[in-house]
Amino acid sequence: xxxxxxxxxxxxxxxxxxxxxxxxxxxxxxxxxxxxxxxxxxxxxxxxxxxxxxxxxxxxxxxxxxxxxxxxxxxxxxxxxxxxxxxxxxxxxxxxxxxxxxxxxxxxxxxxxxxxxxxxxxxxxxxxxxxxxxxxxxxxxxxxxxxxxxxxxxxxxxxxxxxxxxxxxxxxxxxxxxxxxxxxxxxxxxxxxxxxxxxxxxxxxxxxxxxxxxxxxxxxxxxxxxxxxxxxxxxxxxxxxxxxxxxxxxxxxxxxxxxxxxxxxxxxxxxxxxxxxxxxxxxxxxxxxxxxxxxxxxxxxxxxxxxxxxxxxxxxxxxxxxxxxxxxxxxxxxxxxxxxxx
Amino acid sequence: xxxxxxxxxxxxxxxxxxxxxxxxxxxxxxxxxxxxxxxxxxxxxxxxxxxxxxxxxxxxxxxxxxxxxxxxxxxxxxxxxxxxxxxxxxxxxxxxxxxxxxxxxxxxxxxxxxxxxxxxxxxxxxxxxxxxxxxxxxxxxxxxxxxxxxxxxxxxxxxxxxxxxxxxxxxxxxxxxxxxxxxxxxxxxxxxxxxxxxxxxxxxxxxxxxxxxxxxxxxxxxxxxxxxxxxxxxxxxxxxxxxxxxxxxxxxxxxxxxxxxxxxxxxxxxxxxxxxxxxxxxxxxxxxxxxxxxxxxxxxxxxxxxxxxxxxxxxxx
Amino acid sequence: xxxxxxxxxxxxxxxxxxxxxxxxxxxxxxxxxxxxxxxxxxxxxxxxxxxxxxxxxxxxxxxxxxxxxxxxxxxxxxxxxxxxxxxxxxxxxxxxxxxxxxxxxxxxxxxxxxxxxxxxxxxxxxxxxxxxxxxxxxxxxxxxxxxxxxxxxxxxxxxxxxxxxxxxxxxxxxxxxxxxxxxxxxxxxxxxxxxxxxxxxxxxxxxxxxxxxxxxxxxxxxxxxxxxxxxxxxxxxxxxxxxxxxxxxxxxxxxxxxxxxxxxxxxxxxxxxxxxxxxxxxxxxxxxxxxx
Numbered sequence: 001x002x003x004x005x006x007x008x009x010x011x012x013x014x015x016x017x018x019x020x021x022x023x024x025x026x027x028x029x030x031x032x033x034x035x036x037x038x039x040x041x042x043x044x045x046x047x048x049x050x051x052x053x054x055x056x057x058x059x060x061x062x063x064x065x066x067x068x069x070x071x072x073x074x075x076x077x078x079x080x081x082x083x084x085x086x087x088x089x090x091x092x093x094x095x096x097x098x099x100x101x102x103x104x105x106x107x108x109x110x111x112x113x114x115x116x117x118x119x120x121x122x123x124x125x126x127x128x129x130x131x132x133x134x135x136x137x138x139x140x141x142x143x144x145x146x147x148x149x150x151x152x153x154x155x156x157x158x159x160x161x162x163x164x165x166x167x168x169x170x171x172x173x174x175x176x177x178x179x180x181x182x183x184x185x186x187x188x189x190x191x192x193x194x195x196x197x198x199x200x201x202x203x204x205x206x207x208x209x210x211x212x213x214x215x216x217x218x219x220x221x222x223x224x225x226x227x228x229x230x231x232x233x234x235x236x237x238x239x240x241x242x243x244x245x246x247x248x249x250x251x252x253x254x255x256x257x258x259x260x261x262x263x264x265x266x267x268x269x270x271x272x273x274x275x276x277x278x279x280x281x282x283x284x285x286x287x288x289x290x291x292x293x294x295x296x297x298x299x300x301x302x303x304x305x306x307x308x309x310x311x312x313x314x315x316x317x318x319x320x321x322x323x324x325x326x327x328x329x330x331x332x333x334x335x336x337x338x339x340x341x342x
Numbered sequence: 343x344x345x346x347x348x349x350x351x352x353x354x355x356x357x358x359x360x361x362x363x364x365x366x367x368x369x370x371x372x373x374x375x376x377x378x379x380x381x382x383x384x385x386x387x388x389x390x391x392x393x394x395x396x397x398x399x400x401x402x403x404x405x406x407x408x409x410x411x412x413x414x415x416x417x418x419x420x421x422x423x424x425x426x427x428x429x430x431x432x433x434x435x436x437x438x439x440x441x442x443x444x445x446x447x448x449x450x451x452x453x454x455x456x457x458x459x460x461x462x463x464x465x466x467x468x469x470x471x472x473x474x475x476x477x478x479x480x481x482x483x484x485x486x487x488x489x490x491x492x493x494x495x496x497x498x499x500x501x502x503x504x505x506x507x508x509x510x511x512x513x514x515x516x517x518x519x520x521x522x523x524x525x526x527x528x529x530x531x532x533x534x535x536x537x538x539x540x541x542x543x544x545x546x547x548x549x550x551x552x553x554x555x556x557x558x559x560x561x562x563x564x565x566x567x568x569x570x571x572x573x574x575x576x577x578x579x580x581x582x583x584x585x586x587x588x589x590x591x592x593x594x595x596x597x598x599x600x601x602x603x604x605x606x607x608x609x610x611x612x613x614x615x616x617x618x619x620x621x622x623x624x625x626x627x628x629x630x631x632x633x634x635x636x637x638x639x640x641x642x643x644x645x646x647x648x649x650x651x652x653x654x655x656x657x658x659x
Numbered sequence: 660x661x662x663x664x665x666x667x668x669x670x671x672x673x674x675x676x677x678x679x680x681x682x683x684x685x686x687x688x689x690x691x692x693x694x695x696x697x698x699x700x701x702x703x704x705x706x707x708x709x710x711x712x713x714x715x716x717x718x719x720x721x722x723x724x725x726x727x728x729x730x731x732x733x734x735x736x737x738x739x740x741x742x743x744x745x746x747x748x749x750x751x752x753x754x755x756x757x758x759x760x761x762x763x764x765x766x767x768x769x770x771x772x773x774x775x776x777x778x779x780x781x782x783x784x785x786x787x788x789x790x791x792x793x794x795x796x797x798x799x800x801x802x803x804x805x806x807x808x809x810x811x812x813x814x815x816x817x818x819x820x821x822x823x824x825x826x827x828x829x830x831x832x833x834x835x836x837x838x839x840x841x842x843x844x845x846x847x848x849x850x851x852x853x854x855x856x857x858x859x860x861x862x863x864x865x866x867x868x869x870x871x872x873x874x875x876x877x878x879x880x881x882x883x884x885x886x887x888x889x890x891x892x893x894x895x896x897x898x899x900x901x902x903x904x905x906x907x908x909x910x911x912x913x914x915x916x917x918x919x920x921x922x923x924x925x926x927x928x929x930x931x932x933x934x935x936x937x938x939x940x941x942x943x944x945x946x947x948x949x950x951x
Contacts, residue, residue, distance in 0.1 A: 064561055096563030103562075108555035112654060113577045122573070123563050158653040174563060360787055372803055476685070483927035485879060487886050488902060488920035491909060499910045592792050599794050600883055604906075615887060618798050630795055637790045 011181055011214045012061070012099075013037040015075035019053070019060045022068050028286050030056040030069075032238035038182065043208055043215045045225035045246075047261070048235035051286065054218050057235070058184050062101055063091040079181055097127040100175035104187040106167035110159040116143075116170050117155030120177060127178045142173040146203060165196035172203065176211070183208075184216045189224065201228055222261055226250060231319065234258050237294025238286055239310070244320030254314070254322035256331060257295045293324070301326060301334050346655070347646050354642045358635050362414070365630040366407050369623050414631065420624040422617070429628050432613065437594075439509060440609030443525070444598050447532035448590050455537050456583060459544020463579070464571055466549060474541065481538030490531040490604040497527060507606040528605045532598055544583055551575045585648040591640030592633060672940045679939045686932040693929035696922065700746040708739035711894055719912050728918055732908055740896055741918055747897040748923075751812050752877035758816025759873055760823060760866060767827025768858050771835065772850065782828070785821045793818055797880065798889050806892045815880050823869050830862045864941035871934035875927045882923055898923050 019031040031053045038044050048054040060071040063083075076083040079098060083091065095101075103109050110119055120139035124130045130138060136155070143151035146169040159167060168188060175183050185204060189197035205228055208215050219225055225232060226246065233243040234257065242255040253259050260279045281298035290296065296306040303325075311325040326334070385393075394400045398409055413420060419429035462474035498506035505511060505524050514520040551557070552575060560570050602611030610629065617625035649655045680687055699706075714734035722729045728737035770781040788796070797814050804810035834857070882899030884890030891897040896904070898919040905916035 062562060064558060092564050092566060094564070095561070096565075101562040103555060103559060105555060109559045111556045111560075111574050111578070113581065113652070114574070122565070122569075126564060126569075160654045171559070357787060357790065360783075361790060364787060364791075368799060479931065480924065480928060483875075483924045483931065485882055485886070485899075485902075485920065485923055487883065488916070488923065491902065491906065491916045491920070495909055495913055495916065600887065603887060614795070615798070615889075618802060618889065621802065626799055630791065630799060633795050634791045637792065641790075 009040045010037045010077075011040040012078050012216075013075065014061060014073060014077075017057060017060055017071065017073045017076070019056050019065065019069060019071045022070070026287055029289055030238055030286055031060060032289065034235070034238075034240045036233060036240065036243075038214050038216060039230075040181070040214055041208075041212050042230040043205070043217060043228055045217045045219060045229035045232045046235060047219055047222055047225065047232055049220055052235040053238040053286070054235045055186055058101065058186060058216060058218060062095060062099065062184065063088075064095075064101070093127075096123055096175075096180075097178045098180055099182040099184065100178070100180040101184040101186065102168070102171045102175055102188055105191045106164050106171055106188075107191065109171055110167060112159055115156055115158055116162070119170065120155075120174055123174055123177045138177070139173075142176050143170070145176060145207070146170075146173045148173070163196075164192050165200060168192065168196075168200050169203065172200075172207070176207065179211060180213060182214045182216065184218070186218045187220065188217070190220070197224070204228070234261065237289060239294060239323060241295065241324075242320075242322040244317070244322075248317065248320045252316075252320075252328065254316055254320065254328040254331070255324050256299045256301050256326075258322070259331070259335075260298075301331060343649055343655070346649055350642060350645050350649075354638050357638050361634045361638070362411055362631055363407070365627050365634070366410060368630070369627050370403060370406075372623070410627075414628070419628045422622050422625055424617075424620045424622050429625055432625075433610070433628075436608060436610050436613050439607065440598060440602065440611065441594055443528055443602070443607060443609060444532065444593050447529050447598075448536055448593060450529075451533045451536035452540060452583075452587070452590075454533075455540035456544050456580070458537075459541045460548055460571075460576065460579060462541070462545045463548020463552065464575075466552070471545075475545065478538040478541040478545075481534065482542070484534075484538075486531055486535035487600050487604050489534055490527070490601060493527045493530060494604075509608050524605075524607075528598070528601050528607050531601045531604070535601070536593075543586070544579060547579050547582060548575065551578045554578075581648070581652055584651070585644040588640040588642070588644030588647065589637075591643065592637040594636060676936055676940050679936060683932070686936065689925060689929040689932050692925050693933070696745055696926060697749065699742050700749050703742050703746050706739075706742070708736060708742070710735060710739040710743040710896070712736070719908060721912075722914060729912065729914060731904070731912075731915065737915060737918075740901060741898075741922065744896045744898050744901045744919060745922060745926075747808065747891060747895060748878055748881055748899070749926075751808060751815070751881045751891075751897065752874045754812045755815035755819070755877040755881070756870055756873040758812060759820040759877075760870055761820075762816065763820035763823025763869075764827050764859070764862070764866060766820065767824040768831050768854055768862075770824065771828040771831025772854065772858070778828075781824075785824055788818065789821050793880070794883070797884065798887070801884065801889050806889070808891060808895065811881060811884060811890050814884075815877050819873060819876060819880070823866070823873070826865050826869060827862050830865055831858055834858060834861050864937075868934055868937050868941060871930050871937060875930040875934070878923060878927055878930070 014037070015035045016033045017031055017035070018029075018033050021028040021030060034053075034057055036044075036046075036057075046054045046057070056065070059065050060069075060073075061076065063071075065071055073084060078094070083094075086094075110116070117136065117139055120142065121130075121132070121135040124135040124138050125132075128135075128138075139155060140151045143154060148154055148166060148169055154162075159170075162170060172188075183204075188204070189200050192200065201224065204215060204217070207213075217225060217229060222232075229246050231243065231245050232249040234241045234249070234255065236257050242249070242253070242258045244252075244254075249258060250262070253262055264279055279298055290307065292305075292307040292309055293299070293302070293311060296302040299306065305325060311323055313321045313323050314327055315321045316328065322328075324331070391400065398406060401409070410420070417430060419433070421428055422432065458474050458478075462471040465471045494506045497504045504527055506527070509521065509524050510517070511520050511524075556574065557570055560574055565573075598607070598609065599611035599614060601607070602609045603615055606612060613625070614629050616622070617629070712735060714730065717726075717730050717734045719732055720726055720730040720734075722737075726736050726738060728741055731737050731740065766781055766785070770778040796818055800817070801810060801814050804813065878898075881890055881897060882902065885897050885899030886903045888903060891900045893900070901919040902916060905912070905919070909916045
């Protein structure tokens with residue numbers, strides 16, 4: 001199916017990633033075979049509820065999973081290099097240099113006993129071999145770049161002297177230090193105030209345009225990504241449910257889960273005041289995942305077949321595919337029926 | 343920061359004061375008092391009154407308290423009822439002996455605990471961790487006097503390589519080699535008894551630090567395992583550990599009552615136990631006050647140290 | 660529906676404890692040994708042995724079939740003395756724990772519920788008691804009381820409740836803000852009723868875990884005091900006083916020093932393990948909560 005998707009310069013391409021944890025005799029299947037790619041210079045949004053495996057997927061790609069996790073994949077290439085063939089040391093050297101990751105909670109992401117300057121300079125010394133003076137200069141430059149006022153003064157300060165939004169900027173600055181080809185942002189705005197959220201997202205977008213790096217933006221909030229991302233991948237229960245361009249996902253969503261998500265979000269472009277529909281039910285347990293489609297339990301279109309087997313992807317365009325036994329038209333039809341009955 | 347330290351010192355003062363009141367009250371209301379220890383039933387009431395007047399026990403309670411407190415402040419700790427010796431000069435001899443034993447033992451225990459605790463914490467659930475954790479779990483359950491008895495039996499009685507009591511052999515008071523021979527067993531006992539709880543403490547704070555977000559972030563930025571351990575985790579673990587050091591103050595006076603008694607080490611411990619057994623009130627009171635003051639000073643020291651080295655507290659008013 | 664959830668909850672707790680036990684064979688062994696020790700201590704009066712019967716002809720005998728642990732310096736059967744000693748140690752520890760829990764829970768709830776000046780005074784008092792090294796305090800107070808088993812229970816109980824009081828107070832404070840307590844307050848339910856029907860059940864898990872630690876500490880304290888000669892007095896014996904006694908004869912009858920010490924270690928170790936297991940039961944996250 002990969003071949004049918006649009007061919008372009010892919011910075012990251014992964015096939016069939018499977019991540020499992022072993023804790024106390026139980027096995028948790030957090031990611032159950034996800035294939036994904038990122039084109040250079042694009043922003044890909046990975047959307048899903050908590051527990052959908054989106055964070056684990058990205059940590060698996062970065063090689064950040066703990067010892068009790070097992071990551072398998074058929075293919076994992078980054079900027080033309082085969083990551084599966086690399087040893088721990090090679091992977092470590094890539095982290096923070098060619099691909100960087102920032103996290104959800106900026107309040108705890110920085111070592112409280114180290115100054116902002118030493119956080120930045122450590123990365124610069126490590127990956128760019130700079131001496132102290134050069135690193136300091138560069139640190140000031142990146143802080144400037146992410147919009148932190150009077151950076152020279154700020155270098156000597158400790159994380160607790162920064163607000164949440166400012167700390168997230170510091171982390172973004174850390175990520176920019178080595179001009180990475182790919183930045184993975186794991187819910188970078190979830191822990192922040194709404195006004196600050198918008199600022200950070202704007203910053204990410206403008207930095208992307210400035211540097212031409214690719215960004216994977218992980219979020220549980222479809223509303224956040226509408227104006228930002230080029231493409232969207234929707235995850236649920238450790239599986240990729242649907243992927244497509246932002247327009248495709250918002251205007252012609254195929255998968256019932258994507259549709260349900262869209263109903264649960266205020267529509268970004270339509271002025272209509274539709275009532276938001278929460279999705280009934282809870283996300284499935286990943287300890288003993290259902291043998292069929294993980295969304296079947298909560299899906300209003302589910303039939304018996306859905307609970308028995310995981311369907312194949314249906315391809316709708318060079319960029320859009322969805323994991324559902326029903327095609328988009330079939331679902332449109334059924335939706336009409338449900339509505340007329342309900 | 344200066345204000346915080348000042349505030350901390352100001353709250354410590356009433357605590358010390360209250361403790362002196364408590365100690366005095368305890369002794370005052372004890373079923374037997376100092377007079378009983380100095381008089382015999384045969385004495386006439388007149389003689390008893392005379393003795394009372396001599397030591398000021400005929401005065402009202404508060405006067406007695408103020409005189410006692412005034413004495414302590416001026417370094418006059420009073421006199422032992424039993425031996426009639428000056429308590430201050432007794433302590434001047436005994437305190438250094440206690441410090442000579444406790445300080446090296448505590449420093450050793452602390453150093454080993456930090457090393458082993460970090461080692462265990464960094465190797466969570468691996469063999470090293472399991473062994474260290476098992477040793478400290480058992481160690482916590484071992485009574486120090488029992489461990490001392492094992493040492494005495496093995497090194498003193500069976501192998502006959504170490505003396506089992508005292509600090510010096512008679513006539514060898516200035517020999518360092520002789521002192522060390524006497525020193526080894528009590529030192530080992532104390533080190534082993536201080537270590538397990540501290541190992542557990544360091545281990546669990548190391549585990550906590552390793553699960554912090556900043557460790558994941560550092561990994562995401564390509565830090566090596568040793569960079570994470572030594573540049574980041576260590577500092578965070580050591581901060582509370584270093585400040586915990588203030589708690590060792592209390593041990594300088596009474597931390598080794600048991601060990602000193604077992605080995606008849608001429609420190610404060612046996613002095614105190616003897617005073618308790620002999621109802622030697624002035625000594626008991628002084629030790630009670632001194633040791634509690636040391637605890638408060640130790641905590642104060644910890645807080646001030648914390649405040650000096652933790653950037654997060656520096657700004658606090 | 661609700662009951663079902665509670666049952667499910669309970670089964671998760673039990674299965675986490677089972678899992679914890681499966682991964683910790685040492686805990687299983689130590690708990691079995693603890694069970695045997697407690698059983699012997701409980702049944703001691705019904706066993707055909709006499710801890711105080713002297714037999715001068717058979718002094719300081721090595722362990723044999725007739726005397727499993729040998730005899731002491733006046734020919735008393737050491738096995739019987741160790742069993743009775745354990746009985747005393749465990750009784751002291753258990754009752755001291757109850758005393759300490761009662762005071763701690765009472766002080767903690769009162770301080771937490773009343774707040775203001777009462778809270779401040781109580782907590783200051785806790786601070787002060789905390790500042791006096793327990794060894795010193797306990798020895799001093801023990802001279803107030805006639806030596807004996809009651810005194811040592813009271814002494815240990817009186818000076819170990821501070822930590823429990825702090826825990827319970829903290830828990831009470833957070834509970835106080837919770838809605839159901841607020842409602843109970845508004846609707847005019849009496850303070851005592853709130854304490855008994857809401858606070859106590861909520862702090863119960865904390866208390867249970869604290870209790871095991873408290874027993875372990877009490878055993879250590881009792882044996883230390885008895886070893887120093889300010890605890891249990893002859894002819895009654897506890898593990899600590901047996902050890903004190905064994906100092907004199909240790910050179911020849913080392914087993915007399917070895918056995919009570921080992922029993923103390925096993926008992927304290929097992930109670931600490933039990934505490935860990937209860938903690939797993941109370942908050943199963945402790946086990947599964949190894950994040951990630």
